[in-house]
Amino acid sequence: MQQVRAVVARAKGEPVSVETINVPDPGPGEAVVRIQACGVCHTDLHYREGGINDEFPFLLGHEAAGVVEAVGQGATVEPGDFVVLNWRAVCGTCRACERGEPWYCFATFNAEQRMTLEDGTELSPALGIGAFAEKTLVHSGQCTKVDPSARPAAVGLLGCGVMAGLGAAINTGGVTRGQSVAVIGCGGVGAAAVAGAALAGASRIIAVDLDDRKLEWASNLGATHTVNSSSTDPVAAIQELTGGHGADVVIDAVGRPETWKQAFYARDLAGTVVLVGVPTPDMKVPDLPLIDVFGRGGSLKSSWYGDCLPSRDFPMLVDLYQQGRLDLDAFVTEEIDLDAVEAAFERMHHGDVLRSVVVL
The missing domain is CATH 3.90.180.10 (Medium-chain alcohol dehydrogenases, catalytic domain)
Known part of the structure; x- marks a missing residue:
């Protein structure tokens, strides 16, 4: 001992x-x-x-x-x-x-x-x-x-946090080259989701937050556009930045009913919503018409630890860091x-x- x-x-x-x-x-x-x-x-x-x-x-x-x-x-x-x-x-x-x-x-x-x-x-x-x-x-x-x-x-x-965000984009969200991605909430996990989307080759990465400092951090990590949701409707802004369609993948790194609902409506048809922000036990899924769930198609996912396999992901990401790519x-x-x-x-x-x- x-x-x-x-x-x-x-x-x-x-x-x-x-x-x-x-x-x-x-x-x-x-x-x-x-x-x-x-x-x-x-x-x-x-x-x-x-x-x-x-x-x-x-x-x-x-x-x-x-x-x-x-x-x-x-x-x-x-x-x-x-x-x-x-x-x-x-x-x-x-x-x-x-x-x-x-x-x-x-x-x-x-x-x-x-x-x-x-x-x-x-x-x-x-x-x-x-x-x-x-x-x-x-x-x-x-x-x-x-x-x-x-x-x-x-x-x-x-x-923990960086892997959760990176994995939410790469593993859970399956972001691929040329896709559009929006990340709601750009603290540590959300900023890492932005970095993951950039690493995967997303062509348009939209960072959403209430704090301009966090949006600046997200820009430095690969966000191509930023939206301050304290003064702008994030759903409308994301749709406008994606030709009126919505993003292919929207990641909720906050974990509140209102941000999840924003993520749901900010995605394109057949798009993917990823919940990686952790809600508290008292939070409920917002009132959502079931026809909208059916009609918009796609996937509604939650991300556990970025769906990572440490033995696979940690060495790879450390190598990318050592190469100056992450x-x-x-x-x-x-x-x-x-x-x-x-x-x-x-x-x-x-x-x-x-x-x-x-x-x-």
């Missing part, structure tokens, strides 16, 4: 604290990873606010990259491997995996042992990772080996230390950053 510093959320809505925690030696299939960088994601704030569950105390952080330090018997990585952590370690045997769709795996792995506070209180690691820590314990299947020369602060973001550095607004996570939540809440990244 080792003792390390980590960011803990002890109670709903209370400020996080940096505490000493116990990290067990890895058991069968497990790995201890020395964290080098971890992004501050909205999901961590949801945990702190009790929006995921009430299994406090939480060990926060999950968008991370680091180096494997020790492994248990049967682990799939080795000490010294540079890895990006993922929260969907596929099992290989569930009904989704057996039908050849492991990105939908219904029985993903986490470490069996629990990290604890100094007094032995068990911690609930965010998304089974808990990486606002000098070291963390995960299942080895949550470790995806990538190019060790890559910048940890940038590639660690593939662990600007992951653009997502790193600031680098901070463990003590600054609470302040980073506040900046994120106000939309001041794409990502704050804890660097250890």
Whole structure:
């Protein structure tokens, strides 16, 4: 067992604290990873606010990259491997995996042992990772080996938000060359969806947001047009920018009933709507005439983690980053230390950053 510093959320809505925690030696299939960088994601704030569950105390952080330090018997990585952590370690045997769709795996792995506070209180690691820590314990299947020369602060973001956005465009939305794409909501996930659409060769990429700063970020990542929906009807604007038809693929990166309805009506006939923004449990699908669902055709999809397969997607995207074809550095607004996570939540809440990244 080792003792390390980590960011803990002890109670709903209370400020996080940096505490000493116990990290067990890895058991069968497990790995201890020395964290080098971890992004501050909205999901961590949801945990702190009790929006995921009430299994406090939480060990926060999950968008991370680091180096494997020790492994248990049967682990799939080795000490010294540079890895990006993922929260969907596929099992290989569930009904989704057996039908050849492991990105939908219904029985993903986490470490069996629990990290604890100094007094032995068990911690609930965010998304089974808990990486606002000098070291963390995960299942080895949550470790995806990538190019060790890559910048940890940038590639660690593939662990959640950036992969969710990129995958919403490329994997779920199936964006291809020459298509038109609209992205509603251009925070971290939406900006990544813009970058994914550009990477896939979309000819027209329309970024929609209430904040001109976010629209500027989206432009820098490949948006060809921007719409500030605080003053312009986004559905009408998207239709006007696509010859009156609507976009081939519309991605809702907000996850609210009103934005989903905008996405539904902003797409072309036989187009695709992708929901990647996460709604709260109380939100309901808006009043929508069923004839419109039938009459417009196409697909209404939700995107789980960008429908990614980490072993396939992470190394490929890191290679594209290393080649200068995917600007992951653009997502790193600031680098901070463990003590600054609470302040980073506040900046994120106000939309001041794409990502704050804890660097250890």
